[in-house]
Amino acid sequence: MTQEDVFKKLVAHCKEYGFVFPSSEIYDGLGAVYDYGQNGVELKNNIKRYWWDSMTMLHENVVGIDAAIFMHPTTWKASGHVDAFNDPLIDNRDSKKRYRADVLIEDLMAKYDEKIEKEVQKAAKRFGDSFDEAMFRQTNPRVLEHQAKRDEIHARYAKAMNENDLPGLKAIIMDYDVVDPISGTKNWTDVRQFNLMFSTEMGSTADGAMKIYLRPETAQGIFVNYLNVQKTGRMKIPFGIAQIGKAFRNEIVARQFIFRMREFEQMEMQFFVRPGDEMKWFAYWKEHRLAWHKALGLGDHKYRFHDHDKLAHYANAATDIEFEMPFGFKEVEGIHSRTDFDLSSHEKYSGKNIKYFDPELNQSYTPYVIETSIGVDRMFLSIMSAAYCEEQLEGGDSRVVLKLPPVLAPVKAAILPLVKKDGLPEKAREIMDALKFDFRCVYDEKDSIGKRYRRQDAVGTPFCITVDHDTLTDGCVTIRHRDTMQQERVSIEALHDLIDQEVNMKNLFKKIMGQV
Ligand code: GAP
Numbered sequence: 001m002t003q004e005d006v007f008k009k010l011v012a013h014c015k016e017y018g019f020v021f022p023s024s025e026i027y028d029g030l031g032a033v034y035d036y037g038q039n040g041v042e043l044k045n046n047i048k049r050y051w052w053d054s055m056t057m058l059h060e061n062v063v064g065i066d067a068a069i070f071m072h073p074t075t076w077k078a079s080g081h082v083d084a085f086n087d088p089l090i091d092n093r094d095s096k097k098r099y100r101a102d103v104l105i106e107d108l109m110a111k112y113d114e115k116i117e118k119e120v121q122k123a124a125k126r127f128g129d130s131f132d133e134a135m136f137r138q139t140n141p142r143v144l145e146h147q148a149k150r151d152e153i154h155a156r157y158a159k160a161m162n163e164n165d166l167p168g169l170k171a172i173i174m175d176y177d178v179v180d181p182i183s184g185t186k187n188w189t190d191v192r193q194f195n196l197m198f199s200t201e202m203g204s205t206a207d208g209a210m211k212i213y214l215r216p217e218t219a220q221g222i223f224v225n226y227l228n229v230q231k232t233g234r235m236k237i238p239f240g241i242a243q244i245g246k247a248f249r250n251e252i253v254a255r256q257f258i259f260r261m262r263e264f265e266q267m268e269m270q271f272f273v274r275p276g277d278e279m280k281w282f283a284y285w286k287e288h289r290l291a292w293h294k295a296l297g298l299g300d301h302k303y304r305f306h307d308h309d310k311l312a313h314y315a316n317a318a319t320d321i322e323f324e325m326p327f328g329f330k331e332v333e334g335i336h337s338r339t340d341f342d343l344s345s346h347e348k349y350s351g352k353n354i355k356y357f358d359p360e361l362n363q364s365y366t367p368y369v370i371e372t373s374i375g376v377d378r379m380f381l382s383i384m385s386a387a388y389c390e391e392q393l394e395g396g397d398s399r400v401v402l403k404l405p406p407v408l409a410p411v412k413a414a415i416l417p418l419v420k421k422d423g424l425p426e427k428a429r430e431i432m433d434a435l436k437f438d439f440r441c442v443y444d445e446k447d448s449i450g451k452r453y454r455r456q457d458a459v460g461t462p463f464c465i466t467v468d469h470d471t472l473t474d475g476c477v478t479i480r481h482r483d484t485m486q487q488e489r490v491s492i493e494a495l496h497d498l499i500d501q502e503v504n505m506k507n508l509f510k511k512i513m514g515q516v
Helices: 003-016 038-058 074-078 101-130 133-139 141-162 166-175 219-223 226-232 278-294 341-350 376-387 424-435 449-459 492-503 505-515
Strands: 020-022 034-036 062-064 086-091 098-100 192-195 199-202 210-213 239-248 263-273 303-307 317-325 328-339 356-358 363-365 368-375 388-392 398-402 413-417 441-443 463-467 476-481 487-491
Touching (some): 003 020, 003 376, 003 388, 034 038, 038 239, 038 263, 038 278, 038 376, 038 505, 086 166, 098 101, 101 133, 101 141, 141 166, 219 263, 219 368, 226 239, 226 263, 278 317, 278 328, 278 368, 278 505, 303 328, 328 341, 376 388, 398 449, 413 424, 424 441, 424 492, 449 463, 463 492
Parallel strands (some): 413 441
Antiparallel strands (some): 020 034, 086 098, 199 210, 263 368, 317 328, 328 368, 356 363, 463 476
């Protein structure tokens, strides 16, 4: 099965089991907009809680806010989004399809990477244990040829993006024979810039209405409130402000399910530091954020850093944490050193003094900012793609199981009476009533026990607790572990601690703090 097939199955699974539905599906959906179902919303809320608590509980100097989506329009002039939040677009005249020129070029570079990996894999097979991969990469003529081409494209691409050179981008597309995947032709228009912000009007009359934007990032709500929080919270630099909220972008290349959406949710934290200290904190937050991801146990090899070639208009350093999705390594989180760009610009546009007085230095300055910014939906997708498994079982049977980190699973335990009579449902309800204050549990008495196990596997429930006739006399139940399918007999009193040990976020927080 190809990775593409796995991804299609994952999308279908998300719909079938109440994780993600296309928005307004009865009207054939709305491009790149999705709704979260009964299981999806629980997983999403758990992701948000994992992030929020790690930010605000593990760091005494990080507090949260919840700013409005609508902001004064000058905010977006000051932030640079009105003038510079653009994507370079190109149209194919034959297919009438529109593409992002930068994405076409990144896909082209990825093709050379794939060619190199194929050569390496072929050689590894041929030479077996004696294969020296590093030597092969340095000396094989075909690998060197592909690498040279890739480096050449990369150098031209980085230059064109940094210099905002739109004809330069088009020249790469033409010179390397990039064709439209639909028409197969090179009949391209020139590259143009397209602003990604959605706008609407505020006010009741056409004359008095003011053009406002749906925020394309949550960060600006933090910048314009930084002094409110600093003063009312008596915060001392360095300190951080965290926020979770919706953001909106009129994405042109909206594909790969919830990877690139037009309405999505961000979890952002701005950390305000002394000018000159920013690189130290940039390094700290890089490591801390990677440790947060790795603590989930999805596999350390699935993460890598990707330093930016083209820095955003506000940054002096930037890196992405990438995760290995079924369609390759992709950005899940950005960590940016934003300098004093935003605060200085808001100061200029608002005419208000928003400098910080540092009592230790006895001087005022505009703080520098380190930002960590992660998309909830992308995080959701990375977890679902790592968790989705199809397993062949002994006896020819098979199962689909979501091996979700137990702390994030929508349901922690399913309580299952073996039969619907003889007092077993009543006993099962009693257990459910005792556990439900601490864990999200479901009760299920329909179908055979095997079918009920499969249903819980498919939504990633870590524990199934079966109540049988012996339970009524010995006070014990059978607990089945999702990943190993192993079953053990335990007393009802032991259930709480057994579940808690696996699903309590506290354990992950300790792991993170041990790593940084
Ligand atoms: N405040 C900085 C900022 O917004 P970004 O790299 O544009 O930086 C940060 O976005 C994160 O938001 C990304 O790493 C990604 O996880 C998420 N994100 C951005 N655009 C998205 C989209 N169209 N759909 C889903 N998630 C998106």
